[in-house]
Amino acid sequence: MRNPGAPGAATGAPGRTRPLNTYAGWQYILILLVVLVSAVYALPNLFPPDHAVQLSPASPDAALDPRVLERAKAVLAAEKIEYFGEAVKGRAAILRVPNATAQLKAQRALAQALRSADGTDSYVVALNMAPSTPAWLAAIGGQPMKYGLDLSGGVHFLLEVDMKTAMQSLLSSQSVQMRQVMRENRVRYSSRPMGTDRVEFAFPDDGMRAKARGLLAKQFVDFNIQDVAGVDGPMLRLTLREQAIKERQTYAVEQNLQSLRNRVNELGVSEPLVQRLGADRIAVDLPGLQDSAYAKQILGKIANLEFRLVAGAEVPASDTEVYDYNGVQQPLLRSNIVTGNNVTDARPSQDPQTNEPEVSISLDGDGGRHMYEATKDNIGRPMAILYIERQTRTVTRTVGGKQVEEQQRFDVKRLISVATIQAALGSSFRITGLSIGEARELSLLLRSGALAAPMYIVEERTVGASLGEENVRQGVTAGVIGTLLVAACMILNYRLLGLLSVLALMANIMMLLALMSMVGVTLTLPGIAAIALTIGMAVDANVLIFCRIREELEERSPTLAIHAGFDRAFITITDSNLTTFIIAAILFLIGSGPIKGFAVVLSIGLATSVFTAVLVTRALVNLVYGGRNVTKVSV
Amino acid sequence: MAMFKRSIDFMGIRNYAFGFSGFLIIACLALVAVRGLNFGLDFSGGTVVELSFERPVAADDIRSRLDACGFHGAVVQTLGNETDVLVRMPPQDAAAKLEVEKGPCQLSAASAEVAAAVNDPAADNLGHTVAERLRSSVSQPFTVKRNEFVGPAVGEELREQGGLALLAALGLVLVYVLVRYNIKLAIGSIVALIHDPVVTLGAFALFQWEFDLSVLAAILALIGYSINDSIVVADRIRENFRNIRRGTPAEVVNISINQTLDRTVMTSFTTLLTMLALLFFGGSVVQGFAMAMVIGIIVGTYSSIYVSATFALILGMKREDLLEVQKEVFDDGRP
Numbered sequence: 001m002r003n004p005g006a007p008g009a010a011t012g013a014p015g016r017t018r019p020l021n022t023y024a025g026w027q028y029i030l031i032l033l034v035v036l037v038s039a040v041y042a043l044p045n046l047f048p049p050d051h052a053v054q055l056s057p058a059s060p061d062a063a064l065d066p067r068v069l070e071r072a073k074a075v076l077a078a079e080k081i082e083y084f085g086e087a088v089k090g091r092a093a094i095l096r097v098p099n100a101t102a103q104l105k106a107q108r109a110l111a112q113a114l115r116s117a118d119g120t121d122s123y124v125v126a127l128n129m130a131p132s133t134p135a136w137l138a139a140i141g142g143q144p145m146k147y148g149l150d151l152s153g154g155v156h157f158l159l160e161v162d163m164k165t166a167m168q169s170l171l172s173s174q175s176v177q178m179r180q181v182m183r184e185n186r187v188r189y190s191s192r193p194m195g196t197d198r199v200e201f202a203f204p205d206d207g208m209r210a211k212a213r214g215l216l217a218k219q220f221v222d223f224n225i226q227d228v229a230g231v232d233g234p235m236l237r238l239t240l241r242e243q244a245i246k247e248r249q250t251y252a253v254e255q256n257l258q259s260l261r262n263r264v265n266e267l268g269v270s271e272p273l274v275q276r277l278g279a280d281r282i283a284v285d286l287p288g289l290q291d292s293a294y295a296k297q298i299l300g301k302i303a304n305l306e307f308r309l310v311a312g313a314e315v316p317a318s319d320t321e322v323y324d325y326n327g328v329q330q331p332l333l334r335s336n337i338v339t340g341n342n343v344t345d346a347r348p349s350q351d352p353q354t355n356e357p358e359v360s361i362s363l364d365g366d367g368g369r370h371m372y373e374a375t376k377d378n379i380g381r382p383m384a385i386l387y388i389e390r391q392t393r394t395v396t397r398t399v400g401g402k403q404v405e406e407q408q409r410f411d412v413k414r415l416i417s418v419a420t421i422q423a424a425l426g427s428s429f430r431i432t433g434l435s436i437g438e439a440r441e442l443s444l445l446l447r448s449g450a451l452a453a454p455m456y457i458v459e460e461r462t463v464g465a466s467l468g469e470e471n472v473r474q475g476v477t478a479g480v481i482g483t484l485l486v487a488a489c490m491i492l493n494y495r496l497l498g499l500l501s502v503l504a505l506m507a508n509i510m511m512l513l514a515l516m517s518m519v520g521v522t523l524t525l526p527g528i529a530a531i532a533l534t535i536g537m538a539v540d541a542n543v544l545i546f547c548r549i550r551e552e553l554e555e556r557s558p559t560l561a562i563h564a565g566f567d568r569a570f571i572t573i574t575d576s577n578l579t580t581f582i583i584a585a586i587l588f589l590i591g592s593g594p595i596k597g598f599a600v601v602l603s604i605g606l607a608t609s610v611f612t613a614v615l616v617t618r619a620l621v622n623l624v625y626g627g628r629n630v631t632k633v634s635v
Numbered sequence: 636m637a638m639f640k641r642s643i644d645f646m647g648i649r650n651y652a653f654g655f656s657g658f659l660i661i662a663c664l665a666l667v668a669v670r671g672l673n674f675g676l677d678f679s680g681g682t683v684v685e686l687s688f689e690r691p692v693a694a695d696d697i698r699s700r701l702d703a704c705g706f707h708g709a710v711v712q713t714l715g716n717e718t719d720v721l722v723r724m725p726p727q728d729a730a731a732k733l734e735v736e737k738g739p740c741q742l743s744a745a746s747a748e749v750a751a752a753v754n755d756p757a758a759d760n761l762g763h764t765v766a767e768r769l770r771s772s773v774s775q776p777f778t779v780k781r782n783e784f785v786g787p788a789v790g791e792e793l794r795e796q797g798g799l800a801l802l803a804a805l806g807l808v809l810v811y812v813l814v815r816y817n818i819k820l821a822i823g824s825i826v827a828l829i830h831d832p833v834v835t836l837g838a839f840a841l842f843q844w845e846f847d848l849s850v851l852a853a854i855l856a857l858i859g860y861s862i863n864d865s866i867v868v869a870d871r872i873r874e875n876f877r878n879i880r881r882g883t884p885a886e887v888v889n890i891s892i893n894q895t896l897d898r899t900v901m902t903s904f905t906t907l908l909t910m911l912a913l914l915f916f917g918g919s920v921v922q923g924f925a926m927a928m929v930i931g932i933i934v935g936t937y938s939s940i941y942v943s944a945t946f947a948l949i950l951g952m953k954r955e956d957l958l959e960v961q962k963e964v965f966d967d968g969r970p
Binding site: 150158160292296456457458459460461462463464466467470471474475477478479481482483485486489490493525526528529532533535536537539540543544547550551571572575576578579580581582583584586587589590591594595598599602 | 894
């Protein structure tokens, strides 16, 4: 079989112009260029990011007060925390500190010092990793590798969205609507108990059933409708379509995802990772954070809604609470009609007739019932929606003679909507009279006040920052020692050619690091293990070639032996690396997080190994032995 | 200086070697079935807390203190330098939680406030609770280095996925080898392929080393690594069957193995060096991975020499088998 890797490999073919074991000039230059570019892009890893604290105003509109930076520096000096490299970037001020311990200390000290008198935080003090890549390197896109949690320290949560509950609430609210539709059209039916995935109704006769079927089929397109023979007479069974179920699941996860993202920003982690994992899971990574209890508090449900009637003049003041809405005081009845738990959906939409913006709200079964009861006798009265936000503040108390810091939770309530009831409302109704912006904002608030489905924590990991640093140190040490051992082995065994292969190995490692940095692969401890494995296996290709050359030297001249060695080994190299690549692909598909990282590094390593072993080693060998009369090969 | 021609009669003792391998596989399978693997957190679910003390502590002492607090079923081991302990706890039920709350290990005032504030019962942090309650019982201070919780459902899923991945890897490689070589050699390679992970798993079952996700990754990597060896030998066998006109199949295989011996030993050795470096210097987290790789490489080298070709010979591999295949891809006589 022809060896496609070696240029000019056709022995004895007429018209070949170059002697054996040489590359054309441009080929050498190309290989050199690739190696140099790799070196440049691997360079940023020598400049790891600095631990830093980032100060930014808590409310998104406020600008950064320049005096804050001075105050912060004074605080750090008082606490004897070293800092360096202060900078102001946009709305944030950054102070660099020497290590993770100092970083945590600084964050705590600054958060306490910058707290306002009533305990709320007007500044967010975040843990940050500030890049320290030299400007010229950063300009061409150079960046160091990102560290995974096991190397940077931090908190990791895996949250599972309770789909069953989400489905149940959807079914129940839809079934309430179905009953309403049938009632309005004077279809007589009797409800059957609701199943976990279906709604069933019984009818007095076939005619009524057919009528119901026609009605429901038109309005409830998400359902498959079946005629079923039941004990009590003809029945209809409605099950959600696959498509509708998937859509609902996606919606639940996406909405929870959005809520989580908003809340995570409060935590004081500057590079949080919130992403969907599979059909119903969400992974949250918070590098640098050490206190998982605090994180869980914030991530838990913190906003709610209350729907209340506005009190008329006849209601005594003791039964009302007064809130301000757009400058007007509104007395609200103390009791709730429904709360955020009953809200299943809220979307901005347009009135089909007037094209005016409005918000469509859907409630679940219970909610619809309560809403109906409350509104049917109160047409013409205004109804208010109260948005309750749970916030935390830190207060210092003296307990038993010691200063103790604790998180206090308190609710902030505000009115987000006051609208007049136009008709008896059920489980789906609209709020009109809004501008487009108001409609959008209201539906956003309604949705964030109501988690689409409850979430449970199914996995939680906290890695201490010092452990992270230790892991990095140990991983790098092991890698370096391993490389040195392999290099010694190769040189001792294969002498000059061995030395050339070691040079190729160095190029290999540089290329691997460069690719990982450029692509943005997150480095984890398994990733370091993969690098070690790659180093060990990378020399395999060269070993194959050199063994072959040794054998060929017994029968052929050195020049031909070198040529034959490279040629014949190529197929075997391809075979063996291909099978390892299959394994890496499987690992990538089934693995998650660190194992995926392992697979990616292994795959990149395979590619760079083949490249350097075949091309770089050959180029070096050609430079030493090519194009001249060789009498002896040192191998 | 070329390596002098070695001529070790590997195939001479092949029947003994084969018997030994067979025994090894059965023994290891039995070990895994009977003794079971020491599943790490990823697969078993539960809680792991790593505590770092200032002075050395005894695992037994910590365990009895935990028992006294009401945390039963804890597995405690000291790591490396005896000042660090690893505590593994299975999930607690309601009765156990009650016992702990009423028990002698009370939370400090600050911890109690925080515990009250986090009122999400589904997510109570067992690791954190264990650590905080232990503080009242242990005289010297300690820090929590890491704290991990994996829900049982996730652990079970991972076990299933892991098993599937193993089968998928074996299956894909089988197909690949079938396509590239003849069936007898392919079957031989697959037997060698199964041989390596099974023996490694057996070692883990025997010594009860922790089997976590990175160990599984190591075993999968081993499969890829082991097949490399087998392919190199298979390549050489095929080439020699073509070039060497005389000799029984066993003699041809012997020559092939001798010729590839340098390469086999060298590659195994270099990979072994990096893995040994990882084992001794890489820290506790990658230790499982490194150990699995070291065992796998040693066993793998042995299996490449003896198991794959031997099995093919037993199946009656002859020159004609390989030449037939060769004719289909015959080009210019060079592989």
